Amino acid sequence: xxxxxxxxxxxxxxxxDSAVIKCTYSDSASNYFPWYKQELGxxxxxxxDIRSNVGEKKDQRIAVTLNKTAKHFSLHITETQPxxxxxxxxxxxxxxxxxxxxxxGTKLTVNP
Amino acid sequence: xxxxTQTPSHQVTQMGQEVILRCVPISNHLYFYWxxxxxxxxxxxxxxxxxxxxxxxxxIFDDQFSVERPDGSNFTLKIxxxxxxxxxxxxCASLRSGASNEQFFGPGTRLTVL
Numbered sequence: 001x002x003x004x005x006x007x008x009x010x011x012x013x014x015x016x017d018s019a020v021i022k023c024t025y026s027d028s029a030s031n032y033f034p035w036y037k038q039e040l041g042x043x044x045x046x047x048x049d050i051r052s053n054v055g056e057k058k059d060q061r062i063a064v065t066l067n068k069t070a071k072h073f074s075l076h077i078t079e080t081q082p083x084x085x086x087x088x089x090x091x092x093x094x095x096x097x098x099x100x101x102x103x104x105g106t107k108l109t110v111n112p
Numbered sequence: 113x114x115x116x117t118q119t120p121s122h123q124v125t126q127m128g129q130e131v132i133l134r135c136v137p138i139s140n141h142l143y144f145y146w147x148x149x150x151x152x153x154x155x156x157x158x159x160x161x162x163x164x165x166x167x168x169x170x171x172i173f174d175d176q177f178s179v180e181r182p183d184g185s186n187f188t189l190k191i192x193x194x195x196x197x198x199x200x201x202x203x204c205a206s207l208r209s210g211a212s213n214e215q216f217f218g219p220g221t222r223l224t225v226l
Contacts, residue, residue: 034214034215041219043203043217043219043220046215046216049213049214051213089155091155093213096212097160097162097167097207097209097210098168099157099160100215102156104153104154105154105155
């Protein structure tokens with residue numbers, strides 16, 4: 001079955017710096033890769049996603065890149081702000097209604 | 113904005129007891145899921161549910177677990193005889209349709225088995 005690895009497990013940056021979180025997946029049938037943000041006491045919330053027919057997607061300060069050949073995808077956050085501090089999860093699925101397979105999460109801390 | 117809700121937020125139970133975790137998915141969604149997260153570990157898939165039946169279940173989802181959609185709004189996860197290792201955060205999620213991708217997650221129920 002699918003296995004998703006995520007690095008780093010913790011990341012601390014200064015406000016205004018960029019943050020990059022990387023994930024790899026194992027199943028070439030996976031074609032949907034969402035990123036979720038989880039704040040304390042809340043459930044995961046989708047922040048951006050990408051399908052395998054696209055190499056990059058951007059939404060304001062957040063971007064995701066996908067290298068299908070290498071089976072890895074990354075989350076890029078630019079101009080980080082303290083409110084970006086949270087746990088970020090990557091996930092993979094074969095799309096549609098299929099289950100999500102999650103990475104272990106990255107705790108991002110943005111220091112003012 | 114519509115959201116998935118879960119009750120209770122925290123459930124403490126004794127080993128061997130039955131628990132029912134409740135979820136109200138977003139009203140026009142058709143697919144429902146349960147995931148769990150043991151402290152410090154990955155969010156793991158438990159079960160998916162569509163058209164009043166289980167679509168897929170993981171190895172974790174053994175005979176002690178069951179799901180039900182008793183009415184048009186609730187989606188429940190029952191653990192018949194809880195074990196210490198069932199202690200985790202349980203998340204419910206829903207998906208609008210098979211053509212969509214975004215699963216919306218609830219805030220979770222923290223289950224503590226003593």
